Amino acid sequence: MTTMLRRTSVSGLIFDISNYLFLAAMALVTLLPFVHIAAGSFATSAEVLGSKFLLFPKTFSLEAYRFIFSEPTLLRSIGATAWITIAGTVINMAMTALMAYPLSRNIKGKRPIMALIVFTLLFSGGMIPSFFVVKGLGLLNTYWALWLPVAINPFYLIILINFFRQLPVDYEESAKMDGGSDPYILWKIIIPLSLPAMATFSLFYAVAHWNTFFNAIIYINDSAKWPIQVLLRQIVIMSSGGIGDVSYSTEAQYVVPPQTIKMAVIVVATLPIIAVYPFLQKYFAQGMLLGSVKG
Amino acid sequence: MKKRLGFNRANGFVVWLMVLAMIAGCAGGNNGQPGGTDPANPTSSVKPSASEGEAAPGEPLRISVIATYYTPQPPDTTNSAWVKLQELTNTKLDMTWVPRSAYDDKISISLASNDLPQAMLALNYTAAPLVNAIKTGAFWEIGPYLSEFPNLSQMNELQFNFTKVEGKTYGLYRPRSIARHGITFRRDWLERLGLQEPANPEELYEVLRAFTKDDPDNNGQDDTLGLGEYKDIEAYLLPHVTSWFGAPNKWSVENGEFEAEFMTPEYLEALKYIKRLYDEGLINRDFVVTEELQRTTMFSQGKSGVLLGNNDGAATLKNETLKYNADAVVDLMGNIAGPKGERVFAQQGYTGVYLFPKSSVKTEENLKQILGFFDRLLEADAINVMAWGVEGEHYRIVDGHAEQLIKQEEKSLLTDGLNELSIDDKSQRLVAKGADELLLKGEKRIQDNAAIAVPNPALGLESATWTQSKSELDKIINDAKIKFITGQLDEAGWESAIAAWLKAGGQKVLAEFADSLAKSQ
Numbered sequence: 001m002t003t004m005l006r007r008t009s010v011s012g013l014i015f016d017i018s019n020y021l022f023l024a025a026m027a028l029v030t031l032l033p034f035v036h037i038a039a040g041s042f043a044t045s046a047e048v049l050g051s052k053f054l055l056f057p058k059t060f061s062l063e064a065y066r067f068i069f070s071e072p073t074l075l076r077s078i079g080a081t082a083w084i085t086i087a088g089t090v091i092n093m094a095m096t097a098l099m100a101y102p103l104s105r106n107i108k109g110k111r112p113i114m115a116l117i118v119f120t121l122l123f124s125g126g127m128i129p130s131f132f133v134v135k136g137l138g139l140l141n142t143y144w145a146l147w148l149p150v151a152i153n154p155f156y157l158i159i160l161i162n163f164f165r166q167l168p169v170d171y172e173e174s175a176k177m178d179g180g181s182d183p184y185i186l187w188k189i190i191i192p193l194s195l196p197a198m199a200t201f202s203l204f205y206a207v208a209h210w211n212t213f214f215n216a217i218i219y220i221n222d223s224a225k226w227p228i229q230v231l232l233r234q235i236v237i238m239s240s241g242g243i244g245d246v247s248y249s250t251e252a253q254y255v256v257p258p259q260t261i262k263m264a265v266i267v268v269a270t271l272p273i274i275a276v277y278p279f280l281q282k283y284f285a286q287g288m289l290l291g292s293v294k295g
Numbered sequence: 296m297k298k299r300l301g302f303n304r305a306n307g308f309v310v311w312l313m314v315l316a317m318i319a320g321c322a323g324g325n326n327g328q329p330g331g332t333d334p335a336n337p338t339s340s341v342k343p344s345a346s347e348g349e350a351a352p353g354e355p356l357r358i359s360v361i362a363t364y365y366t367p368q369p370p371d372t373t374n375s376a377w378v379k380l381q382e383l384t385n386t387k388l389d390m391t392w393v394p395r396s397a398y399d400d401k402i403s404i405s406l407a408s409n410d411l412p413q414a415m416l417a418l419n420y421t422a423a424p425l426v427n428a429i430k431t432g433a434f435w436e437i438g439p440y441l442s443e444f445p446n447l448s449q450m451n452e453l454q455f456n457f458t459k460v461e462g463k464t465y466g467l468y469r470p471r472s473i474a475r476h477g478i479t480f481r482r483d484w485l486e487r488l489g490l491q492e493p494a495n496p497e498e499l500y501e502v503l504r505a506f507t508k509d510d511p512d513n514n515g516q517d518d519t520l521g522l523g524e525y526k527d528i529e530a531y532l533l534p535h536v537t538s539w540f541g542a543p544n545k546w547s548v549e550n551g552e553f554e555a556e557f558m559t560p561e562y563l564e565a566l567k568y569i570k571r572l573y574d575e576g577l578i579n580r581d582f583v584v585t586e587e588l589q590r591t592t593m594f595s596q597g598k599s600g601v602l603l604g605n606n607d608g609a610a611t612l613k614n615e616t617l618k619y620n621a622d623a624v625v626d627l628m629g630n631i632a633g634p635k636g637e638r639v640f641a642q643q644g645y646t647g648v649y650l651f652p653k654s655s656v657k658t659e660e661n662l663k664q665i666l667g668f669f670d671r672l673l674e675a676d677a678i679n680v681m682a683w684g685v686e687g688e689h690y691r692i693v694d695g696h697a698e699q700l701i702k703q704e705e706k707s708l709l710t711d712g713l714n715e716l717s718i719d720d721k722s723q724r725l726v727a728k729g730a731d732e733l734l735l736k737g738e739k740r741i742q743d744n745a746a747i748a749v750p751n752p753a754l755g756l757e758s759a760t761w762t763q764s765k766s767e768l769d770k771i772i773n774d775a776k777i778k779f780i781t782g783q784l785d786e787a788g789w790e791s792a793i794a795a796w797l798k799a800g801g802q803k804v805l806a807e808f809a810d811s812l813a814k815s816q
Binding site for chain 1: 311365366367368369391392393394395396397400401404407408410588
């Protein structure tokens with residue numbers, strides 16, 4: 001027990017040090033680009049254009065943020081994205097859990113349904129047929145077009161089914177004996193015991209919703225409903241040289257947004273979703289089942 | 296227990312029945328109109344007008360349009376200029392704005408799912424899906440109708456030719472200047488060094504050398520550069536330099552045979568010239584990783600002295616430069632004449648074409664009404680609403696010139712969207728009062744240079760291989776160009792790159808263009 005920290009051998013020490021150095025280097029490689037963007041967003045545009053790689057701005061300036069928040073567009077798109085993410089994740093988790101639970105217990109027709117699910121894992125309709133389906137259902141130009149077609153990810157569903165399956169049946173039996181119905185069991189017993197899995201998948205779904213861009217462009221025509229990734233992509237592509245076709249070189253009469261604006265929008269678009277991670281940390285805790293089933 | 300079993304079976308059966316019913320319901324709904332113009336189904340993504348095809352006289356005509364925008368947020372269509380325009384033309388415009396970064400995808404989806412508005416702006420005009428859609432008759436051929444409209448029939452014949460598909464006109468092009476290229480430079484540096492404006496490439500080389508080595512800003516430091524460039528050398532650097540040396544504009548035709556521009560000895564001369572500039576440090580060594588914006592900043596901050604760009608961009612560049620250095624004198628250089636005299640490459644002549652899908656413009660009557668709307672847009676009053684806004688509110692007329700009453704940023708917000716809709720060639724717009732001299736000079740140059748403009752002979756011609764393999768072929772030869780300039784490739788390497796290009800499909804492209812030319816004559 002106490003020997004863990006005592007490394008008296010030289011080779012052991014060298015190994016540890018190089019390990020730490022390597023990991024630190026990897027962490028820096030991942031972190032530095034983001035620091036550069038964040039630093040650039042707090043600098044003046046002159047400084048950003050002049051220096052090659054900025055890590056700490058000499059003059060701290062909020063002009064980029066002032067500019068992007070001066071128009072309602074950014075706030076509206078953040079609001080739209082937040083709404084899409086929150087409502088979407090709730091719908092996702094509800095439907096995934098509701099589908100996973102019965103499939104983890106032996107019910108009639110389980111095999112054909114599982115076969116259909118695996119089928120969708122391998123094949124998908126493609127962009128145009130999906131468009132036709134969404135249009136036929138009358139979901140165009142509404143947020144439901146962003147929530148319903150992607151409501152259940154088959155991969156996560158299968159993992160959740162397996163997770164539910166490994167929870168001991170004893171809980172359900174004892175609950176049933178006390179008069180509990182299936183929905184009650186799902187809500188009060190199964191889900192609280194599966195919090196690590198639920199938290200993980202919520203995070204995956206949330207990130208996917210936060211990044212929605214292409215589906216929003218195809219299905220939604222009202223620009224007031226667009227999420228922030230649409231805005232971000234337009235700014236980034238337009239200011240880094242455009243599409244490279246004739247249209248861009250003749251139409252670029254407007255002033256290209258300076259680098260700092262681009263960086264500020266990136267920061268605003270990614271910070272909220274990154275900030276969600278620490279809050280979900282506690283749900284990843286292990287060992288909640290230990291000791292609850294005797295024998 | 297028995298009762299429970301029976302209940303279970305019935306339960307399962309009912310669930311499956313419901314699922315089947317839902318599937319059948321969806322299928323039934325889809326079987327109707329893929330075009331989505333069913334009036335009982337008000338959920339088509341682009342709203343076709345309720346009164347399409349049957350606008351009663353006096354009632355505003357509803358037109359749905361899809362267009363793009365280049366700014367972060369879409370244009371505002373509720374401002375007074377839009378209202379005025381719709382009043383003047385007696386229409387109700389239903390605009391769908393799609394950001395440029397997503398425009399090509401949206402158009403492909405709209406084409407494939409037949410979900411189109413009545414007027415569609417086509418930007419990537421030679422893209423395969425669009426050309427296929429045109430050939431299979433998805434759009435009205437408007438050529439025969441143009442003679443009925445006074446203004447539309449006045450539009451430039453040559454530019455219509457550029458936009459023909461299989462010899463037929465399908466769309467209204469949006470005119471853009473033909474000969475835009477121009478060189479902006481620091482005249483104060485030139486004068487301080489006692490030099491004359493260069494008239495040919497060799498003299499320009501001397502000027503660039505002096506700008507780099509002879510401390511033109513007189514600050515005792517070696518911090519100036521002759522020419523600043525950025526990574527997309529196809530946009531300005533190459534067209535400018537190769538035009539001086541007499542190379543063709545993208546393709547050359549002789550006796551019906553096609554040759555690519557980089558296959559000519561003049562092109563190689565131009566590359567060698569650029570290589571010389573690179574070797575002697577007269578051009579920024581890291582141009583391959585420089586962005587366009589950085590190049591502009593290099594000039595405005597006084598780090599570089601010459602910028603190869605557009606004539607009408609000089610005024611903006613000048614204003615930017617004056618912000619950093621109020622004593623700077625920015626001017627446009629005269630044309631550089633090489634062995635074949637003064638040459639300027641002609642631009643495409645149009646950016647985007649408005650097409651009219653048959654699926655949403657159902658009757659010939661409706662088509663004529665829409666063409667009538669575009670024809671009306673070419674009248675002077677509509678042109679000026681689109682260029683300046685509402686008279687009295689956004690501008691006023693003083694001595695026949697327009698004096699802007701609102702700030703430039705507000706004006707851009709006002710007119711950016713309108714600009715996308717307009718198909719006029721700016722010749723009838725009111726000139727700005729007190730317009731920047733350099734801007735006027737630049738625009739005059741553009742008009743004058745149209746006379747010496749060298750056209751691209753492949754415009755309006757088709758080559759299936761080119762449409763398919765353009766990006767790969769471009770990559771082969773563009774890589775070789777950069778390597779040659781930076782010294783990683785020698786002339787032998789250059790020749791073998793050309794051979795590789797020919798082998799990878801270039802030969803077929805040349806043959807197909809020749810065929811297409813023969814057919815169109």
